[in-house]
Amino acid sequence: MNRKKDKIEYAIYYATKAHKNQKRKTEDINMIFHPFTVGMILQRNGCDEDVVAAGILHDVVEDTPYEFEDIEKEFGKKVRDYVYDASEPDKSLEWEDRKKHTIEQIKNAPLGSKLIVACDKISNLEDLEDCIELYGEEKAWGSLKRNKDKQRWYYTSVYESCINGVDENLPIFKRYKKVLKNLFNY
Numbered sequence: 001m002n003r004k005k006d007k008i009e010y011a012i013y014y015a016t017k018a019h020k021n022q023k024r025k026t027e028d029i030n031m032i033f034h035p036f037t038v039g040m041i042l043q044r045n046g047c048d049e050d051v052v053a054a055g056i057l058h059d060v061v062e063d064t065p066y067e068f069e070d071i072e073k074e075f076g077k078k079v080r081d082y083v084y085d086a087s088e089p090d091k092s093l094e095w096e097d098r099k100k101h102t103i104e105q106i107k108n109a110p111l112g113s114k115l116i117v118a119c120d121k122i123s124n125l126e127d128l129e130d131c132i133e134l135y136g137e138e139k140a141w142g143s144l145k146r147n148k149d150k151q152r153w154y155y156t157s158v159y160e161s162c163i164n165g166v167d168e169n170l171p172i173f174k175r176y177k178k179v180l181k182n183l184f185n186y
Helices: 007-018 033-044 049-057 068-075 077-085 095-107 111-135 137-142 148-163 171-184
Strands: none
Touching: 007 033, 007 049, 007 068, 033 049, 033 111, 033 171, 049 068, 049 077, 049 111, 068 077, 077 111, 095 111, 095 148, 111 137, 111 148, 111 171, 148 171
């Protein structure tokens, strides 16, 4: 890592560079909005700088040419491990296989990893709520790779894995559960 820069500020720089010219699936906004949102939720909830930096970087390996080794070289093993826990395996796998991996990966992961994944899902689902409000249910759900029932299965299963073995009353988990209730009556 460039020691002259704060770790979180450097993560913002690094992620911005990595996600240059990428757009979100559900809206015509820059991709970087999502990792920034994840990082801000984590920071506002008192997470340490490694968790916040990893939250900002959580999609870098999944969605750009960068590798886990690049993250470790720049940010250290702890941040790399958090990013690893929050990343899907081989993107060529079927959607269901990738999602099952995430559900299992996070079930016994450290709390920091669980918080990052929860904030990732919060950001995705709150963006989806905004899209439903702006464009209607059909267009919002239609922009995703699977229908509402499959999305319900995935997001509620991830929630259950996130709270496995930890305090489900942490504010991040309560916010996640609230958005699940809003979208899926969970």
